[in-house]
Amino acid sequence: MTSFTLSAHAAHEEDAEVLVVFTASVDDRAELLGDIAEPVRQAVSAAAQTVRARGTADEVVPLPGVAGLSAPSVLLTGLGERKGDVVEAERWRRAAGVAARATGGREKVAVLLPAGDAATMAAITEGFALGAYAFTAHRATTAAKAARSTPVAEVVLVGAADVEGAASAIHRAEVLAQGVHWARDLVNTPPNMLVPMRFAERARQEAPAGVQVTIHDADALAEQHCGGILGVGQGSENPPAIVHLAYAPEGAKGHLSYVGKGVTFDSGGLSLKPADGMVDMKCDMAGAAAVAAAVYTIARLGLPIAVDGWLCLAENMPGGRAQRPGDIVTMADGSTCEVINTDAEGRLILADGLVLASRRRPDVVVDVATLTGAAIVALGKRTAAIMSNNDAFRAELAQVAAAGGESMWPMPIPEEIAKGLESPVADRKHHGDRSGGASLAAAFLREYVGVDAQGNPQLWGHLDIAGPAYNDDQPHGYTPRGGTGFAVRTLVGLAESRS
Structure with a gap:
């Protein structure tokens, strides 16, 4: 099972193989969600525009080698069209689940939480935990193929270290998954x-x-x-x-x-x-x-x-x-x-x-x-x-x-x-x-x-x-x-x- 922990580090400082960033579709472009250092935000936004990321639901866009990040790559995961300030929990779950499937085989992934409330964090954790699944019990295959289908081992949640109820929300998500x-x-x-x-x-x-x-x-x-x-x-x-x-x-x-x-x-x-x-x-x-x-x-x-x-x-x-x-x-x-x-x-x-x-x-x-x-x-x-x-x-x-x-x-x-x-x-x-x-x-x-x-x-x-x-x-x-x-x-x- 994938494990989840909270991190007090800034997103650009987190040492992970991939940094997952949520996006919303605004004017047919991907808008980054979450608190991240401004120079890094500009670099990620520029890379997203270059590959024409749109932030649509189920969209995942890898961005390798973004300047200013400890992580060697960024993965954008789309929520769909943004309608006001409140995003339904199920949209967070699904976007997190898509990211979980796209990061299979990694040892450590960081997820930038786009909001500081417990409900959003709980939905994202649950969605990622549900998406981090593979059934390999009966596969006779090479180690390389098995590795690609293995769910990510560790997920570090960045940007909400002081959320009240965070530990219980993470525990529930892990047990439910x-x-x-x-x-x-x-x-x-x-x-x-x-x-x-x-x-x-x-x-x-x-x-x-x-x-x-x-x-x-x-x-x-x-x-x-x-x-x-x-x-x-x-x-x-x-x-x-x-x-x-x-x-x-x-x-x-x-x-x-x-x-x-x-x-x-x-x-x-x-x-x-x-x-x-x-x-x-x-x-x-x-x-x-x-x-x-x-x-x-x-x-x-x-x-x-x-x-x-x-x-x-x-x-x-x-x-x-x-x-x-x-x-x-x-x-x-x-x-x-x-x-x-x-x-x-x-x-x-x-x-x-x-x-x-x-x-x-x-x-x-x-x-x-x-x-x-x-x-x-x-x-x-x-x-x-x-x-x-x-x-x-x-x-x-x-x-x-x-x-x-x-x-x-x-x-x-x-x-x-x-x-x-x-x-x-x-x-x-x-x-x-x-x-x-x-x-x-x-x-x-x-x-x-x-x-x-x-x-x-x-x-x-x-x-x-x-x-x-x-x-x-x-x-x-x-x-x-x-x-x-x-x-x-x-x-x-x-x-x-x-x-």
């Missing part, structure tokens, strides 16, 4: 190396102090009548499991429960996917990865709130024992479900997880899943859908997500769509008309959310992260190619806001 990086690692791990029980064991091995890990194997799931996840997993030689992570600090202010979809590989089962639809299906466990990483991050930050994590792990394969369209399974709550399409497996395993989570009577339950292609059709690849059984809680989730820099959009669960779950032979079916598919899946999950002590439905939120959980395009901002760790920041943010 550690969680996001682990979630990315899990998603990027090939499916032959992360079958359900291996995922469960990794969760046990990585658990920080204060988190209790309980693995419910196939026998334990059968005892609890979890027919949804058992049905999905029965076509694979690798049995399913549900992992319960429990963080319960003394004096906890509230109780949250997070449920994650963890299909370690999704062939579609007997409703087989086309070949090109399986290539990235190692990412179908991104919801469980986000939940595990969030719970561990909350514990490492020492937040005073109890959190349960439920990792619903299965491999959906078309083996000789695979469940068939038309099968009826009995779920953990005792209700029956008619299986319509075995490639709609995520909602079946989540349903059992929601039942188990609800039994512990948390204040809120949130499930996270790469659930439907319909969410991608509706919102694209960078935005998740938020649905809920409570409008105020749905708005709360959207607000927390926005503050953390994760793009999510509230969507409804229309009652006419929910009627599509009616089955002529079971209590309900799990799939129906393709129109409104994301809302139909949410309507199905809603049926498995329990009630509180007064008999009212528990507060529940559903995050369909099918689009942003995996980036199969070019990197952007602090987002790498492959697993993104999406939803970790929102889950951590919810715990922070409620504690």
Whole structure:
């Protein structure tokens, strides 16, 4: 992991391989941001004009050999068009993330902080930490190639040594990035190396102090009548499991429960996917990865709130024992479900997880899943859908997500769509008309959310992260190619806001 420290040196005096300077686009030119000695500012500005740097978002411009600097080169990283004096936190994060990717392989980089407030420093540190990521676990390559993909080792923050709360902001950014990086690692791990029980064991091995890990194997799931996840997993030689992570600090202010979809590989089962639809299906466990990483991050930050994590792990394969369209399974709550399409497996395993989570009577339950292609059709690849059984809680989730820099959009669960779950032979079916598919899946999950002590439905939120959980395009901002760790920041943010 990249380490971060504050420096009392002036920017031009800092001994580093690269000095990162933020720029904004003003009149189609790059305007330098931050306090730097005037002769050096003039030299950097002149060099920027020579190469026609514009300060646009995601722009990175290297400037070697600038006079008056201890660092041998400057890297300009653009924020985009400047609109007033206040810059949104997410723009700082993204610009810092681009700089982090561009400085890979260096030992030490200095970052000129453009403002002296803790919020800006926190956003920049977080963005750089998130961008300083590479997944190289399975590369057999030369040392030179490996070095280029290695994140920068040390980042020195220049220009805000006396910011109140700086140490805590840096600590939070480092711990949060550690969680996001682990979630990315899990998603990027090939499916032959992360079958359900291996995922469960990794969760046990990585658990920080204060988190209790309980693995419910196939026998334990059968005892609890979890027919949804058992049905999905029965076509694979690798049995399913549900992992319960429990963080319960003394004096906890509230109780949250997070449920994650963890299909370690999704062939579609007997409703087989086309070949090109399986290539990235190692990412179908991104919801469980986000939940595990969030719970561990909350514990490492020492937040005073109890959190349960439920990792619903299965491999959906078309083996000789695979469940068939038309099968009826009995779920953990005792209700029956008619299986319509075995490639709609995520909602079946989540349903059992929601039942188990609800039994512990948390204040809120949130499930996270790469659930439907319909969410991608509706919102694209960078935005998740938020649905809920409570409008105020749905708005709360959207607000927390926005503050953390994760793009999510509230969507409804229309009652006419929910009627599509009616089955002529079971209590309900799990799939129906393709129109409104994301809302139909949410309507199905809603049926498995329990009630509180007064008999009212528990507060529940559903995050369909099918689009942003995996980036199969070019990197952007602090987002790498492959697993993104999406939803970790929102889950951590919810715990922070409620504690």
